[in-house]
Amino acid sequence: KAGVTQTPRYLIKTRGQQVTLSCSPISGHRSVSWYQQTPGQGLQFLFEYFSETQRNKGNFPGRFSGRQFSNSRSEMNVSTLELGDSALYLCASSLDRLAENNEQFFGPGTRLTVL
Amino acid sequence: AQSVTQLGSHVSVSEGALVLLRCNYSSSVPPYLFWYVQYPNQGLQLLLKYTTGATLVKGINGFEAEFKKSETSFHLTKPSAHMSDAAEYFCAVRGTNAGKSTFGDGTTLTVKP
Numbered sequence: 001k002a003g004v005t006q007t008p009r010y011l012i013k014t015r016g017q018q019v020t021l022s023c024s025p026i027s028g029h030r031s032v033s034w035y036q037q038t039p040g041q042g043l044q045f046l047f048e049y050f051s052e053t054q055r056n057k058g059n060f061p062g063r064f065s066g067r068q069f070s071n072s073r074s075e076m077n078v079s080t081l082e083l084g085d086s087a088l089y090l091c092a093s094s095l096d097r098l099a100e101n102n103e104q105f106f107g108p109g110t111r112l113t114v115l
Numbered sequence: 116a117q118s119v120t121q122l123g124s125h126v127s128v129s130e131g132a133l134v135l136l137r138c139n140y141s142s143s144v145p146p147y148l149f150w151y152v153q154y155p156n157q158g159l160q161l162l163l164k165y166t167t168g169a170t171l172v173k174g175i176n177g178f179e180a181e182f183k184k185s186e187t188s189f190h191l192t193k194p195s196a197h198m199s200d201a202a203e204y205f206c207a208v209r210g211t212n213a214g215k216s217t218f219g220d221g222t223t224l225t226v227k228p
Contacts, residue, residue, distance in 0.1 A: 048214030
């Protein structure tokens with residue numbers, strides 16, 4: 001079974017631009033969560049999608065948004081990029097939302113650099 | 116609300132020595148606890164997890180952790196370090212909000228030959 005895939009793996013943008021990152025979960029997984037990882041702030045939860053609905057959101061500005069499609073694939077979008085948005089963005093998928101069954105599998109991440 | 120504290124941002128051991136990475140958690144509900152490993156330029160890989168049942172949990176690559184409710188701890192151990200264990204390790208807690216994990220700041224493990 002293929003793992004979680006994220007595209008692109010590396011991205012360079014300039015301030016003010018917007019970016020879209022993609023995540024394909026493990027086949028059959030319906031929950032997708034996104035995390036931002038930076039040296040200063042560590043791993044921070046962005047949001048979670050389940051059955052095409054955002055179920056939970058972290059403490060990030062509205063420039064960060066996401067969506068999930070009917071095949072469970074998810075995208076996140078960051079508008080009006082700032083230097084501080086440079087980070088590794090990790091996607092994690094899990095089978096469902098019940099905690100006992102909810103082992104999260106992480107993708108390799110997308111490394112975003114904002115110049 | 117849940118939180119995790121990892122004691123020691125850097126741990127250095129000799130090859131063959133005991134590895135002990137410390138994690139303390141805070142949770143208002145029965146926690147689900149996890150240890151992940153991250154190698155450079157890669158995502159997170161699950162080492163082991165505690166959900167319910169046995170408090171001593173065995174994971175991959177010879178790692179294990181013990182859930183101690185009285186101490187609110189979930190320390191990660193390995194009897195004998197290998198060079199390939201050098202990586203960053205994250206402890207995470209998840210409550211009933213199943214889609215969100217709260218991570219510690221991470222501990223970088225260095226293994227000396």
